[in-house]
Amino acid sequence: MRPLNVLSVTSEIFPIIKTGGLADVAGALPGALANEGIGMVTLIPGYPAVLQSMGRKEVVRQYEDLFGGPARLLAAKAKKLDLLVIDAPHLFERPGSPYLASDGRDWPDNAWRFAALGRVAAEIGQGLAPGFVPDVIHAHDWQAGLAPAYLHYGGGARPGTVMTVHNIAFQGIFPADLLIELGLPASALTIDGVEYYGQIGFLKAGLQFADRITTVSPTYAEEIQTPQGGMGLDGLLRSRSHVVSGILNGIDETIWDPSTDPYLENRYGRANLEARSANKQALQARLGLTTDPEALLFGVVSRLSEQKGLDLVLAALPLLVGDGAQLALLGTGDRALEGSFQAAAAVYPGQVGCLLGYDEALAHQIQGGSDALLVPSRFEPCGLTQLCAMRYGNVPIVSRVGGLADTVIDANEMAMAAGAATGFQFSPVSLAALKGALFRAKALWQDKEGWRHMQQSGMATDVGWTRPAHQYANLYRACVEAR
Numbered sequence: 189m190r191p192l193n194v195l196s197v198t199s200e201i202f203p204i205i206k207t208g209g210l211a212d213v214a215g216a217l218p219g220a221l222a223n224e225g226i227g228m229v230t231l232i233p234g235y236p237a238v239l240q241s242m243g244r245k246e247v248v249r250q251y252e253d254l255f256g257g258p259a260r261l262l263a264a265k266a267k268k269l270d271l272l273v274i275d276a277p278h279l280f281e282r283p284g285s286p287y288l289a290s291d292g293r294d295w296p297d298n299a300w301r302f303a304a305l306g307r308v309a310a311e312i313g314q315g316l317a318p319g320f321v322p323d324v325i326h327a328h329d330w331q332a333g334l335a336p337a338y339l340h341y342g343g344g345a346r347p348g349t350v351m352t353v354h355n356i357a358f359q360g361i362f363p364a365d366l367l368i369e370l371g372l373p374a375s376a377l378t379i380d381g382v383e384y385y386g387q388i389g390f391l392k393a394g395l396q397f398a399d400r401i402t403t404v405s406p407t408y409a410e411e412i413q414t415p416q417g418g419m420g421l422d423g424l425l426r427s428r429s430h431v432v433s434g435i436l437n438g439i440d441e442t443i444w445d446p447s448t449d450p451y452l453e454n455r456y457g458r459a460n461l462e463a464r465s466a467n468k469q470a471l472q473a474r475l476g477l478t479t480d481p482e483a484l485l486f487g488v489v490s491r492l493s494e495q496k497g498l499d500l501v502l503a504a505l506p507l508l509v510g511d512g513a514q515l516a517l518l519g520t521g522d523r524a525l526e527g528s529f530q531a532a533a534a535v536y537p538g539q540v541g542c543l544l545g546y547d548e549a550l551a552h553q554i555q556g557g558s559d560a561l562l563v564p565s566r567f568e569p570c571g572l573t574q575l576c577a578m579r580y581g582n583v584p585i586v587s588r589v590g591g592l593a594d595t596v597i598d599a600n601e602m603a604m605a606a607g608a609a610t611g612f613q614f615s616p617v618s619l620a621a622l623k624g625a626l627f628r629a630k631a632l633w634q635d636k637e638g639w640r641h642m643q644q645s646g647m648a649t650d651v652g653w654t655r656p657a658h659q660y661a662n663l664y665r666a667c668v669e670a671r
């Protein structure tokens with residue numbers, strides 16, 4: 189099959205800059221797709237972390253004025269990734285988060301910052317970056333959403349376009365009067381263009397103009413086409429239903445491998461799960477929990493936001509810790525939730541331990557040391573932590589939504605009899621249902637054989653990128669053939 193060139197357009201990429209799972213996906217896709225004959229180059233804003241990570245670089249294009257200042261498009265290799273980087277100091281040379289100022293509010297010029305991302309992507313698609321002409325542009329989330337729109341209004345030959353929704357809660361909505369400054373024609377401000385309830389919607393634009401739309405699980409692909417799950421975009425998605433599909437994420441199996449993980453006290457595999465006990469002990473010690481091997485240890489690794497449903501865990505705490513069980517939480521985000529978990533650690537000393545912050549090592553240590561991972565999300569496009577959990581013999585307890593529904597096999601009676609169960613699902617997303625799942629987990633914890641079998645089934649599950657990469661490759665090829 190003919191090799192294809194794909195430009196992946198993203199606002200974050202692991203291991204260079206990350207706020208969530210999008211970075212993991214953007215970082216893993218190029219390697220996974222290489223085996224499918226897809227050459228992927230990633231376009232990313234030149235935040236300080238990106239510029240610092242680059243080795244030898246080449247200037248591909250110069251801009252006298254890219255939305256308010258001079259800029260350059262640089263080609264470089266960084267952390268084994270082939271990058272095209274928008275070096276535009278007036279837009280990206282700032283410390284901290286890619287999206288937020290230190291006061292926690294959006295950067296006031298986010299419209300221009302991510303319009304620049306879409307604009308440069310579109311120009312690369314029009315063949316304006318010597319050395320790399322993409323067959324397909326793959327745009328991720330609202331930050332890249334204008335790329336298909338600029339290509340549409342630019343006219344002329346263009347590559348295929350794929351828009352992937354990693355989270356429909358973030359839509360990139362900006363005032364309508366920016367339209368002309370953003371370089372879009374006045375005619376674009378209609379329902380068939382970039383207009384979204386009287387404003388400009390970057391994600392809306394991407395969904396309107398991309399050849400294909402994907403999201404990160406089949407169930408989420410259905411959910412976003414409903415009024416409850418579509419957050420205002422369900423009508424558009426229903427009208428384009430024939431080009432919408434769900435492709436599950438994988439995890440990078442070299443980064444997430446309990447048999448080689450450098451962050452773990454003890455490395456282990458399916459055959460020597462008992463070696464996990466040293467990890468559990470180290471985790472308990474690190475978070476100030478009683479070092480008791482028999483205590484059922486629940487873990488959480490999560491952004492702390494409304495989406496993740498962790499207020500339900502707080503509400504379930506009396507039951508959760510009721511019989512000596514423990515909670516190890518790593519998370520950051522919502523200040524109120526952070527305060528509540530800190531307070532819970534004081535109320536249940538030795539039983540609730542938390543680290544409020546971002547900590548790559550501790551994320552691995554929770555996966556390799558806790559017994560069960562709680563993911564009670566209200567919605568979850570895919571979710572990666574339950575996949576890591578399965579690979580690490582950490583039994584996931586998840587709400588039955590989005591990608592959680594598609595990746596965890598619930599321990600119902602038949603699945604248990606068949607030896608197929610890999611975790612616990614609960615539905616609806618309510619305190620009562622979460623409590624029910626905690627009861628079921630606690631009951632199975634008493635059955636050491638049954639618990640171990642469930643850990644091993646999770647560890648035998650294919651959570652890697654091979655299958656999804658093949659699906660993306662097929663999608664890109666279909667997209668090119670259709671043009």
Ligand code: ADP
Pocket residue numbers: 207208209210212489490491518519520545546547548551570571572573574
């Ligand atoms: P989302 O992208 O919605 O945050 P995902 O489950 O897709 O959720 O991805 C979250 C990613 O971020 C995982 O790789 C997880 O290990 C990581 N992560 C989340 N919170 C933290 C944290 N506080 N410290 C370190 N890693 C974290």
Ligand code: GLC
Pocket residue numbers: 208209210213354355404437568569570571572591
């Ligand atoms: C988003 C979603 C998460 C998904 C990730 C990567 O951040 O919230 O469910 O796994 O993107 O696709």
